[in-house]
Amino acid sequence: MIKFVCIYLLIINLAALFAMGLDKSKAKRRAWRIPERTLFLLSFIGGSIGALAGMYLFRHKTKHKKFVIGMPLILILYLVIACFVIRI
DSSP, X not given: OHHHHHHHHHHHHHHHHHHHHHHHHHHHTTOOOOOHHXXXXXXXXXXXXXXXXXXXXXXXXXXXXXXXXXXXXHHHHHHHHHHHHHHO
């Protein structure tokens, strides 16, 4: 079970990182963009580390308060939940 969770987290975080990079690339070219809702969804389903890494690696969405505050809050929420689950 732990192996499955680790593989899932790796894949979803890579997807979030890739999505941030792709959206930044599309923003530069004024092309179709990935909806903000999708970026938050990727973070919420476990990709918050990848989304945060993508934000700062690609300097994308770093001027948007809802991303600068929201992404770390999602990560903190997951860390708190993980602490409770591991203790039980």
